[in-house]
Amino acid sequence: MTRGRPIDAFDDLTRARYLEAVAAGVRLGEAAQAVGVHRNLPAYHARRDLEFARAVEEAVALGKERRGIRHGEAAYNEGRCRCTEICTPAATAARARRRARQSKKDDGATDQSATGADGPAAAPSSPLPFSLRSPLLPPRPRAA
Known part of the structure; x- marks a missing residue:
């Protein structure tokens, strides 16, 4: 062997x-x-x-x-085509456009203060999609 x-x-x-x-x-x-x-x-x-x-x-x-396979962004993302003539530049350009749109959206968003439209109970927006505070704990007192 x-x-x-x-x-x-x-x-x-x-x-x-x-x-x-x-x-x-x-x-x-x-x-x-x-x-x-x-x-x-x-x-x-x-x-x-x-x-x-x-x-x-x-x-x-x-x-x-x-x-x-039709070359373009979809072929890069879904078809795993990595040709340097069409698919890779198309996906790179599309990704840059999406990031620019998201950046504009993030820049246009305003943070509401504690006394905003929702009243004193409005909390600043969190970057997390969930709260780190336990629902079992009493609410923290707000600074005046």
């Missing part, structure tokens, strides 16, 4: 079957599982073999095309 990784676990035939599965639209991890290797092994070989890395890139692009 030998220990460790088999020497020929990712031979040329296995690589070809892996690339064929990826080009057919199968996700990378699922394609690795389909050919009987660990999901990290193809990435390991792609880092060391530039020709194989290019072949994987081409197969991934073809597979996305065959799966009918």
Whole structure:
């Protein structure tokens, strides 16, 4: 019985079957599982073999095309597409817009004082969605 990784676990035939599965639209991890290797092994070989890395890139692009993925923010968020030409910049821009809107909303919100519209019982807003005060404790006296 030998220990460790088999020497020929990712031979040329296995690589070809892996690339064929990826080009057919199968996700990378699922394609690795389909050919009987660990999901990290193809990435390991792609880092060391530039020709194989290019072949994987081409197969991934073809597979996305065959799966009918439309590039954009939704493909980044839901389809896990990380292409640097369309999906990543679209998601980055959309995230920046959402943060800017939230910032404007936060800047426009005003804190009501203890004697605001709700009367003296109005408490300042809490950043937490729940109260840290126990309902069993009596209310704290307010400073005058």
